[in-house]
Amino acid sequence: MTASPQEAEPLIAIRNLSVSFATGAGPANVLRNVSLDLGRGRVVGLVGESGSGKSTLASAIPRLLPRNLSRLEGSIRYGGRDLLALPDRELAALRGTRFAMIFQDPMAALNPVFRVGTQLVDLQRAKRPKDRRRALLARAVAMLARVGIPDAERRLSDYPHQFSGGMRQRIMIAAALLAEPDLLIADEPTTALDPTIEGQIVALIEELRQEYRGTILLIAHSLGLVSQLCDDVVVLYAGTLVESGPAAAVLGDPRHPYTRALLACEIGAGVIRRATLASIPGEVPDATRLPQGCVFAPRCPQAAEPCRAAVPPLRALGGGRSVACALV
Amino acid sequence: MAGALPVLLRHAGQRLASTLLVLAGAVALLFVLTLFISGNPAQVLLGPRATPEAVQAFTQAMGLDRPVHERFALFVWNVLHGDLGTDVVSGRPVAALVAEVLPYTVTLTLSAIAIAVLFGVPLGCYAATHPGSVLDRAAAAVSIGFIAIPNFVVAILLLMVFSIWLDWFPVLGVSRSGDIGDQLARLALPALSLALGWIGYIARLLRASLLEVLGEPHIRTLRAYGVPDRVVVYKYALKPAAIPTVAILGLGVGRLLGGAIFAEIVFARPGIGTLVYDAISSRNYPVVQACVLVVVALFTLTNLAVDLSYAWLDPRIRRAGDR
Numbered sequence: 001m002t003a004s005p006q007e008a009e010p011l012i013a014i015r016n017l018s019v020s021f022a023t024g025a026g027p028a029n030v031l032r033n034v035s036l037d038l039g040r041g042r043v044v045g046l047v048g049e050s051g052s053g054k055s056t057l058a059s060a061i062p063r064l065l066p067r068n069l070s071r072l073e074g075s076i077r078y079g080g081r082d083l084l085a086l087p088d089r090e091l092a093a094l095r096g097t098r099f100a101m102i103f104q105d106p107m108a109a110l111n112p113v114f115r116v117g118t119q120l121v122d123l124q125r126a127k128r129p130k131d132r133r134r135a136l137l138a139r140a141v142a143m144l145a146r147v148g149i150p151d152a153e154r155r156l157s158d159y160p161h162q163f164s165g166g167m168r169q170r171i172m173i174a175a176a177l178l179a180e181p182d183l184l185i186a187d188e189p190t191t192a193l194d195p196t197i198e199g200q201i202v203a204l205i206e207e208l209r210q211e212y213r214g215t216i217l218l219i220a221h222s223l224g225l226v227s228q229l230c231d232d233v234v235v236l237y238a239g240t241l242v243e244s245g246p247a248a249a250v251l252g253d254p255r256h257p258y259t260r261a262l263l264a265c266e267i268g269a270g271v272i273r274r275a276t277l278a279s280i281p282g283e284v285p286d287a288t289r290l291p292q293g294c295v296f297a298p299r300c301p302q303a304a305e306p307c308r309a310a311v312p313p314l315r316a317l318g319g320g321r322s323v324a325c326a327l328v
Numbered sequence: 329m330a331g332a333l334p335v336l337l338r339h340a341g342q343r344l345a346s347t348l349l350v351l352a353g354a355v356a357l358l359f360v361l362t363l364f365i366s367g368n369p370a371q372v373l374l375g376p377r378a379t380p381e382a383v384q385a386f387t388q389a390m391g392l393d394r395p396v397h398e399r400f401a402l403f404v405w406n407v408l409h410g411d412l413g414t415d416v417v418s419g420r421p422v423a424a425l426v427a428e429v430l431p432y433t434v435t436l437t438l439s440a441i442a443i444a445v446l447f448g449v450p451l452g453c454y455a456a457t458h459p460g461s462v463l464d465r466a467a468a469a470v471s472i473g474f475i476a477i478p479n480f481v482v483a484i485l486l487l488m489v490f491s492i493w494l495d496w497f498p499v500l501g502v503s504r505s506g507d508i509g510d511q512l513a514r515l516a517l518p519a520l521s522l523a524l525g526w527i528g529y530i531a532r533l534l535r536a537s538l539l540e541v542l543g544e545p546h547i548r549t550l551r552a553y554g555v556p557d558r559v560v561v562y563k564y565a566l567k568p569a570a571i572p573t574v575a576i577l578g579l580g581v582g583r584l585l586g587g588a589i590f591a592e593i594v595f596a597r598p599g600i601g602t603l604v605y606d607a608i609s610s611r612n613y614p615v616v617q618a619c620v621l622v623v624v625a626l627f628t629l630t631n632l633a634v635d636l637s638y639a640w641l642d643p644r645i646r647r648a649g650d651r
Contacts, residue, residue: 064552096554108545113568113642122564126554159643172549179553 010037011182011215012061013077019056019239020071027070028287030056031239034074035314038183043209043216045226045247047262048236051284054219057236058185060084061217062099063091078183096126100181104188106168110160116171117156120144123175143174147204166197173204177212184212187219205229223266227251232320235259238284238295241314245321255323257300294326302327339639347632354624358617359403363396412621413614422618425603430622433599436588437581439515440522447523448530452573453561455531456538464535471528480590483521487594490517518591522584526577533576537569571641578634582627 019031031053038044046054059065061076063083076083078098083091103109111119120140121133128136137156144152147170160168169189176184189205190198206229209216220226226233226247233251234244235258243256254260261280282299285291291298293308300307304327312326374382387393391402406413412422455464474482490496541547542565550560589601596602600619607615639645 062552064548092554094554095552099552101549101552103545103549105545109549111546111550111564111568112644114564122550122555122559123553125559161644175549175553 008040011040011078012038013075014038014057014061015075015077017057017060017074017076018071019053019060019065019069019073021066022068022070023288025286025288029071029239029290030287031060032290034236034239034241036234036241036244038215038217039232040215041213042231043218043229045230045233046217046219046236047221047223047226047233049221049284051238051287052236053239053287054221054236055187056239058101058187058217058219061183061185062095062101064095064101093126096123096179096181098182100176100179100184102169102172102176102184102186102189105192106165106172107160107192109172110168112160115157115159116163120156120171120175120178124178127179139178140174143178144171147171147174147177147208148200149174164197165193166200169193169197169201170204173201173208177208181214183215183217185217185219188221189218190225191221202228223251223262235262238290239287240295240311241322241324242296243321243323243325245317245319249319249321255317255321255328256296256325257302257327258296261299294324336639339645340636343632343635347628350628351625354621354628355404355407356400358621359400362613362617407621412618415612415615417610417612422614425615426600426618426622429598429600429603432597433585433588433592433601434626435515436518436522436591436597436599437584439519440526440584440588441577441581443519443523444526444530448527449534449566451527451531452534452538453566455535456542456565457557457561459535459539467528467531471532474524474528477525478590479521479525479587480594482524483518483591483594486517486521514595514597518595518597521591521594522587526580526584529580530573530577533573534569537572538565541565541569567641571638574634574637574641578631581630585623585626 014037015035017031017034018029020027020029022028034053034057046057048054056065060072061078061083065072072084074084078094083094086094110116117137117140121136124131124136124139141152141156144155149155149167149170155163160171163171173189176186186205190201193201202225205218209229218226218230223233230247232245233247235242235250235256237258243250243254243259250259251263254263258280265279280299285295285298291308293310294300294303294312297303297307306312306326310326312324314322314324315328316322317328374386378386391399394402410423412426414420415422415425418425451467455461455467458464538561542561547560547565550564555564585600588599589605591597592599592601593605600622604616604619607613607619
């Protein structure tokens with residue numbers, strides 16, 4: 001989803017990505033035929049309700065998918081290679097060197113029984129296999145100070161439980177930045193935090209944005225966060241990409257009924273009109289029993305005959321925008 | 329935030345106090361038990377053909393004619409001074425007898441634990457990282473087998489196969505010479521007979537807790553940063569997964585000491601087991617009492633060590649002790 005056609009080739013090009021997991025109720029088709037580009041140096045927001053496949057899409061890039069994976073098709077091209085076809089060893093070599101991740105729950109993302117300093121050394125090891133421990137600790141101290149942890153040097157010998165949630169998320173952000181990755185995947189980095197702490201972390205990401213030159217894939221379920229931080233936005237619904245494009249354009253003039261519905265929910269959120277707070281009727285379909293045709297049709301206020309007949313293809317609208325809706 | 333050391337020391341102090349309390353309880357209980365020996369203990373000890381004069385002399389010598397509270401005070405006083413009484417058969421101090429054989433039992437038990445950990449831990453790690461593999465399933469079957477078979481049966485089988493048929497190891501006893509090789513050769517089979525069940529036990533316990541830990545988000549963090557599997561499993565997953573295994577191992581030392589008694593008898597090794605077995609056979613109750621006391625002490629001290637190791641394994645426990 002390059003913002004302008006003349007821009008260089010994307011950092012990551014995902015084509016027809018389909019992912020299924022084996023479940024007790026049969027295969028869950030969590031992602032179906034997803035195609036998108038992550039432009040170099042752009043912040044791409046990935047939005048959708050819980051269960052839309054956002055986290056699966058993000059985890060598929062470094063191939064960190066759960067064990068019950070039953071189908072992984074399509075291609076993810078990076079640096080002239082298809083990540084899905086890469087041998088395990090070569091893919092593992094990209095983790096922590098080219099790709100880094102920040103996770104949703106900073107309480108659980110760090111090992112509870114090792115000192116933060118030890119963990120930050122091992123998390124940098126892939127990137128700098130020859131550096132001495134002392135040098136890696138020094139880098140960690142500088143980065144912790146950079147992300148706003150006071151008295152960073154002394155705190156290296158503390159354990160994760162001695163930090164607050166916000167501080168732990170700062171540690172994870174430091175770990176990600178220490179890897180100097182081409183792609184930083186942030187999986188709802190503020191969802192598990194208190195609202196006031198959330199604001200601080202968002203401000204930190206915004207600030208670091210000015211220095212960090214790589215691409216960021218930010219998974220968010222709030223469109224507000226996307227409009228604040230992202231250059232591009234990708235909207236997923238029930239494992240299908242329904243709309244993508246530059247954030248300003250998509251959020252300013254949404255074309256897909258689902259994007260519009262999401263925005264309507266969001267606008268009500270800050271205001272006191274609780275009684276009229278919009279919500280999307282119905283619920284996300286079960287990934288083991290998806291409807292025929294457009295996946296959003298059962299909840300779509302405008303759904304018509306063609307919607308239920310066939311899956312609408314993703315069509316380019318110009319200006320880097322795409323939408324998958326038979327009515328647009 | 330308090331430093332880690334004072335917190336650890338306070339934790340250790342609390343654990344030590346409760347250990348001493350358990351030991352005091354054990355001493356009291358042991359004394360009470362001697363009150364329940366039916367009939368006149370002197371008569372029981374000396375046998376049915378003892379003359380009344382002999383019984384009288386013995387009763388006085390042992391202080392059995394004094395009131396209970398005095399005897400108890402004397403017993404505690406003596407235990408505190410390392411005097412565990414006198415062997416009624418040889419007339420030697422029981423403490424010396426125990427001190428003579430204790431190193432054999434301790435060596436045997438520690439060797440068994442070492443063997444169990446040395447084989448059980450890698451086996452558990454392998455099984456957890458390759459669940460459902462041939463080795464995992466084979467290890468499960470063999471483990472359950474060894475856990476189910478009593479120690480003394482394993483001991484006799486090992487003795488038959490390795491000492492008698494294959495003639496790889498000496499049959500019985502311990503080496504009293506300073507030859508380390510001979511000592512180790514004579515230690516190998518008894519230690520192995522004790523350890524076999526524990527190898528499987530440790531492997532199964534560790535497999536279960538490792539599988540749980542390996543599914544936790546912090547392991548995913550390591551994988552997302554390309555930390556090698558070896559470091560993920562043996563460093564970051566093993567330490568938190570070791571906590572339940574260490575807990576079971578601490579409690580298992582009691583069972584291990586019980587097993588050591590059988591191993592010592594089967595392999596005719598000197599030790600607390602052989603000592604207590606002979607003492608029971610000859611109704612030498614001061615020796616039995618001392619042996620039980622020593623075993624209780626070993627058991628509670630091991631559990632003290634286990635408790636303290638939690639604080640090392642899990643820093644959150646130190647924090648809890650701080651509050």
